Amino acid sequence: MVFNDALRARQQAHAAGLPHITDAELSARLTAAKATPERAWLSDVSAVVLQQALADLTAAYRNFVASFTGRRMGPKIAPPTFRSRKDRRQAIRFTANARFKILPSGKLRLPKIGDVPVRWSRSLPSEPSSVTVVKDAAGRYFASFVVQAAAEPLAPAGTVVGIDLGLTHFAVLSDGRKVASPRFLRRADKKLKRAQQALSRKQKDSRNREKARVKVARAHARVADARRDFHHQLSTALIRDNQAIAVEDLAVKGLARTRLARSVHDAGWSEFTAMLEYKARLYGREFHRIGRFEPTSQVCSACGIKDGPKPLHVRVWTCAGCGMTHDRDVNAARNIARAAGLAVSACGAQVRPGPVPAQRREAGTLRGAA
Numbered sequence: 001m002v003f004n005d006a007l008r009a010r011q012q013a014h015a016a017g018l019p020h021i022t023d024a025e026l027s028a029r030l031t032a033a034k035a036t037p038e039r040a041w042l043s044d045v046s047a048v049v050l051q052q053a054l055a056d057l058t059a060a061y062r063n064f065v066a067s068f069t070g071r072r073m074g075p076k077i078a079p080p081t082f083r084s085r086k087d088r089r090q091a092i093r094f095t096a097n098a099r100f101k102i103l104p105s106g107k108l109r110l111p112k113i114g115d116v117p118v119r120w121s122r123s124l125p126s127e128p129s130s131v132t133v134v135k136d137a138a139g140r141y142f143a144s145f146v147v148q149a150a151a152e153p154l155a156p157a158g159t160v161v162g163i164d165l166g167l168t169h170f171a172v173l174s175d176g177r178k179v180a181s182p183r184f185l186r187r188a189d190k191k192l193k194r195a196q197q198a199l200s201r202k203q204k205d206s207r208n209r210e211k212a213r214v215k216v217a218r219a220h221a222r223v224a225d226a227r228r229d230f231h232h233q234l235s236t237a238l239i240r241d242n243q244a245i246a247v248e249d250l251a252v253k254g255l256a257r258t259r260l261a262r263s264v265h266d267a268g269w270s271e272f273t274a275m276l277e278y279k280a281r282l283y284g285r286e287f288h289r290i291g292r293f294e295p296t297s298q299v300c301s302a303c304g305i306k307d308g309p310k311p312l313h314v315r316v317w318t319c320a321g322c323g324m325t326h327d328r329d330v331n332a333a334r335n336i337a338r339a340a341g342l343a344v345s346a347c348g349a350q351v352r353p354g355p356v357p358a359q360r361r362e363a364g365t366l367r368g369a370a
C-alpha cells in the first residue's frame with residue numbers, strides 16, 4: 001500500500017469512549033454503523049484479519065437476528081453477505097502488538113510501511129490500543145484509533161429538551177429553536193446528485209465511467225463527512241446544555257414518510273440519535289427514546305387536549321382549549337419531552353429564533369480527496 005497521500009486521522013468516537021462497553025457490544029455497534037451509507041467504508045475494516053472478520057460476522061448475524069425479531073431498533077438489517085471482490089475499499093488493522101507508533105513529529109509509524117504523515121482531526125485522549133487504516137472508495141486514507149477514555153460526567157444542567165426530527169428542519173427543539181441542516185451540507189448534497197447523474201450517463205466499462213465513479217465516491221464521502229461533523233457538533237451542544245434529552249422513536253416516525261425520504265433521512269437520524277445516546281451515557285445525562293402514543297402535532301402541549309388533525313400546511317395553530325398559539329414543530333418537540341416525563345415550560349415565545357449551536361467544521365475532514 002502506498003501512503004504518500006495525506007493520511008487523515010479520525011478517532012472513532014463510539015469505539016473510543018466508554019470503558020464499560022464490552023467487546024461484544026462494541027462489535028455490534030460497529031456492525032450497525034456499517035449499515036449506514038456514511039460508515040459503509042468500515043465494512044472492510046476487519047477483512048485482512050481472519051479472526052476479526054469472524055468476530056464481525058458473528059456480530060452481523062446477531063444484529064440480523066435481533067433486527068428480525070424486533071429486539072433491535074432502527075432499520076431492518078439484511079443477513080450478512082459475502083464481500084464483493086469489486087469492492088474498492090481496503091483496510092488494515094494494527095494492534096499494539098504490531099508495534100505501530102505515533103512519533104513526536106505527529107507522523108504515524110507503521111510496521112513494514114514506514115512513517116506516514118497524518119492530518120489529525122483531534123488529539124487522542126490516551127494511548128491507542130490499535131489503529132485501522134482504511135482506503136475508501138474515493139481513494140482517501142483514514143486512520144482510526146481505538147482508545148480507552150474514562151466517562152466524564154458534566155456538572156448538572158438545569159434544562160431538559162425534547163427534539164422533533166423533521167424534513168423541513170433537521171431538528172426542532174422544545175425550547176423553540178429550529179436547527180436547519182447547514183448550507184454547506186445541502187450544497188454538497190446537490191453536488192453529489194449532479195455527479196451521480198453524470199455517472200449514469202457514462203458508458204459501462206469506459207475510462208470516463210471510472211473517472212465519474214471516483215467523482216461520485218468523493219462527493220459521497222464529503223457529504224458523509226460533513227453530515228457526521230454536523231451531527232457531532234449538534235449532539236455535543238445538546239448534551240452539554242441539557243440534563244435530559246428526549247427524541248422520538250424513529251421506527252414510529254418512519255411510518256409517516258415515503259420510502260425514499262425514509263432511506264435518506266433515517267440513516268442520518270439514527271446516526272444522530274446514536275450519538276446523543278452514547279454521549280448522554282458518557283457525560284452523565286438522561287436519554288429517552290419515546291414512542292408516539294398520540295399524534296404529537298394534534299395535542300396541545302400546554303393543556304393536553306387533543307385539538308384535532310392538522311394538515312401539513314398548518315404551521316401555526318391556536319388551541320381551542322386554552323387559547324395558546326403553537327408552532328407546529330415546537331409543539332411536537334414539547335410533546336416528545338412530555339411523553340418522556342420531562343417538564344418543559346409551555347409558556348414563552350413559541351417561535352424563538354435564538355442562537356443555534358455552532359456548526360463548525362472539523363479541521364481536516366472536508367478538504368479535498370487525498
Ligand SMILES: [Zn+2]
Pocket residue numbers: 300301302303304305319320321322323324
Ligand atoms: Zn391547550
